[in-house]
Amino acid sequence: MTDGKLSSGNTAYSPANKNPAMRNTFKCVLVLGVIAVVCVLLLAVANKFLQVEIKLDRATSDMINSIAPTGASDAEAYDKGYIKMVDLSKGGYAISNIDDFNKKGSNRKVRALYTSAATDGKITYVVESEDKGNDAAIVMLVAYGDDGKISAVKVKSQMESYWDKLDEKKISKAFIGLSGTIRDAQIATDTGATHSVHGIVGAVNIANSFIEQLGVTGNVQRRA
């Protein structure tokens, strides 16, 4: 029967004999881990309250009025509601929820759908979409004609470092008349801002896909 003592006569293992280097390493990892967890929780809570709600503001309305003209001034178009954000949940569309359309975890997504009602009664659909450029998200506004093809494109926002290498007007014009999946080479080549171009084209492509699935073009509603 053993008596708990080692045959060499050494004292049995106890916490007091723990390797101090191991204890220090453990403390470092623990403190770093706790700080990281607390910071992540703080950010998660903040994210819940600080999520950006996409809504039609005056700046967006003015941009939409420039690519899908209502025939009215910017102020009138906004104040009188000629430009509206579409609430898909109210029904009447093939897609009832933008979040269901967007793939989870993808940088490429549709943000909103707007309608621009012209004074002659014609309604133009404008899709707001985004994709990641070189540095951050590039947000695009894409207007569609009756034939379902792109009638105009505008960059709503970007934070690209190499944006000055791009001719925004030339790129916007290159999209007109296109539909479906567009390749980067159809829009711009050798710009020196490849990722930014890829982001722009990606955003427009997701908008094209959305408008095709929505099935609203070719069936233009007239304002009463």
Add this chain to the structure above:
Amino acid sequence: MDIKKLKETALGGILNNPVFVLVLGMCPTIGMSTNVTNALGLGLATAFVLVFSNVFVSLLRKVIPDKVRLPSYIIIIATFVTLVQLFLAKFLPSLNASIGRFIPLIVVNCIILGRAEAFASKNSVGYSALDGLSMGLGFTCSLVILGGIRMLLIAAGFSVFSTAAGGFITLGLLMALFNFIMLLYRNHVKAGLLKGGEAL
């Protein structure tokens, strides 16, 4: 309460101005000082991060082991920078569009890490918060002054001041002027000491 230390800490943003004296945070200083609004926005964002990161570093100064102090400071600073970015995106989207790309750079702004290491890790929460506020406001004022002068010069037709080169020239001249004024002030204080007055 140590009144002398309190005064030194409160006036640290002037006497040890991070831009004109310590020469820290030069990237956002040159990049964002072409416009007073952007300069003010970035300065206040930096001040917010500075105050709160100083407070948290000071609170945890006896807990954080020496070996992991820098990674811990970076995590804390990055958290507050992210909070600033979320706040700007939600409430100030137009300002976010202007200065948004510089906000993440606040994490590696030497002022923030420098003050956390040099001051907050060695002082109480109160003094650390005051130091953060003083340095942050000092940085903001420097940026705004630089931005205002560059704006005026650009409006006057000197387009060179919209470039980085012009920014450095303006900054250098302002630094010289600031340090000259500080020299006059210190000489005035010394003269006061010799006459038996109380020095700061």
